[in-house]
Amino acid sequence: MTIIEDYCSAVRSSITNDGHPPLEASGLKLQENLTLIEQSLERMEKRSALPPPLVNLKHLLAKGLSATASLFSPVRVAYQWVDKASNILNNKIGLDAAGVKQSYQQLLTEMSQQKQKAGTLNTAIDNFIKTTHSYWSGLFHCYEIEDFPRTNNDLEHAFGMLRYHQRRCTGRKVAPSSLVIRGSVKLACAIATKLHSFTASDLAQVDIHTWLELRSQLQKHHKARIEQYRFRRDPKAYLANLESRLL
Template sequence: MGKRNNIQSIRLQHGLSEALKCFTDDYDQLSEVAGWLIHISTLLDPDENPSRTGDEVENELVEYLDQLLEQNKDNPTLFIFASKIRKTTRNYASGLFHTYDLPALPRTNNDRESEFRGLNQRLLRTTGQKGATKRMIQCSGAWELIPRPGNLEETISAFSSVDMEVFREE
């Protein structure tokens, strides 16, 4: 019984090795692209580099992306990846580099985006609706900026104190 299992294991190993050979080129290319992204991340990281202006960071990144395009012009797959990264960078450039000019300004607005995601989750959890309630709240004012009550009793108390006529006018 053990010898039979061993032969099956060897066959399985051989079959998997042959199957993986089909993906070696794709894996190698994707690994190279992953390396590019790591390099870009390091290039953009203010803690990994000396203090630079937004223009300097943008120029370094554009130079690197241009270099990738030039190096990979004979490899269609890698050229497509490099082109896509370059295009995406151009699309976001207007909001990407100005943060380097103001040291105290955070580079992303992830915390703010988390607040909006939290609002959407609370709306869905409390109303069971995605669209109509969200549109009503967006039309009614900037509710997401108001600190939310900590529990159900505080929520009931907060909503009970709002005059419906004032709410409608608002």
């Protein structure tokens, strides 16, 4: 009875194992583990008679694996490409930015040319390639600049550190609203000053026209925030003013 319960525990463990998404496909792991259990029962059946509950379990596993075999084939192909993409971007072999970019482009070309192997997931492959190209211009900076945030988690950590220091400097419980308006400048300054101590001569070399354009963009954001605040404070008066101006 104990052996039967242990086999059932193995099946339950396989079903409830979610793995570590997104780079580990829990469905593929489920199929692999259930296949191992079925093979174990088949080996034991050849050596000696199985108890009826284990015979039933073996038949259930065989039936389920047979019915879903065709569904896992596209997933397996797609995740092989996902695994390759992950290894390229992890860059454990230490390629420079150009090398990583070339390797990743070769993978995308392979996926595009052989996407029919993914079967029902070929549209997902198209979406993967399209989304990758939308991030292409900024995808490889982290291999050129030391300590540059590589992932969304790393980037969120950089944002969090900036908010933390803003709260400590101002004594507020939350980051000031100005961080939303000037965040693109403040975040860049916070990261850049960690890597290099800037002097007055460094600042004097900044293009004045670029600086004025950036100031203009920040002022537009600031004005938009003010208008939003005015509407929230008194919607009727805000709309009445707009109607008056329109007339």
